[in-house]
Amino acid sequence: MRRILVYGVTGSGKSTLAALIGRRLGLPYHSIDDLMWRPGWVPVPEAEQRAIIKELLAGDEWVIDAAYGFWHDLALERADLIVGLDLPRHRSYGQLLRRTVTQVVRRTPTCNGNYETWRLAFFSRESMLWFHVHSFARKRRRMRLWHSSPDFPETVLLRSRAEVHRWLAALPALDERS
Known part of the structure; x- marks a missing residue:
């Protein structure tokens, strides 16, 4: 497991989990x-995104926290493992709502210096x-397909915060590996 894609719906905790992994x-x-x-919330053009991602994924080691639909094929070609956050809608939406309100109130940057209003x-x-x-439904179907099909990298589906914590705790810590 040297190339890991963390995937899930918006607000499921992908970035937090990917950083922890x-x-x-x-x-x-x-x-x-x-x-x-x-x-200024200006999206990078799709062709440029594919080029950026292709270069990043060419590396031997990485953890990424998303796979946008128009380039997820690149991630699937290179990933050793997909960690799918398959949380119930109420859980991921609630987390997203809390995060959004907190970021707006505290004026916390969301990404690349951008702020929610x-x-x-x-x-x-x-x-x-x-x-x-x-x-939500589309992303859930996608990660469940990845999990059920041998045509995709190994996929672990985590369906609760408790499962996320148990799975993360079971990973060998950097100082435990030799």
């Missing part, structure tokens, strides 16, 4: 949102909350 295993963690969004978070088609509602 990276630290635990001594692998470089890459925040995909930081690579795919420029300041009340208008963006709650009254825009660009809202992560809106995106969660409209992408």
